[in-house]
Amino acid sequence: MNHAIGKLSGVTEEHQGPVRLLPWSGPDGKPCYLVGEGGGHVSRVADEIEGVQLGMADDILGHAEDMLGGRQVTSRELRFLARGLADALRDVRRVAESRGARLAAAGA
Known part of the structure; x- marks a missing residue:
């Protein structure tokens, strides 16, 4: 499935697969995203940080x-x-936005 990251905070590139807003920002304060299915190391670290x-x-x-x-x-x-x-x-708010977007994507 093709998701436009542009729907998330103005990022304009297109990628294949789901997109996840991560619970941290880049050095310039802009949001960071993970493109993929969400079963890897970065996704697990993001889950742990969200819990913290x-x-x-x-x-x-x-x-x-x-x-x-x-x-x-x-x-x-x-x-x-x-x-x-x-x-x-x-x-x-960032955790809620990330989880809400993933729920919406899963339901689509």
Whole structure:
């Protein structure tokens, strides 16, 4: 099956086979993609990193709930917490986008 990567973040080349958004960016901050069936080493590493990212998001959410649950927090603590939450949200959004695209491709 022929998939146009152009549907994913402006990449314009055409490739044979499924395309996976990876859970990391290139040095220039652009998304990285894996073209293929998804059973190789890079795919397994991506699965592991996604699991770590989701676990870290859960941890920072728990920390936020504890932190905001009763004690007075400083503006510096809130900025640090907001940065951690923003980073976690970005990671979780990327995981969801990647998994959603793979589900859509599998259903097609």
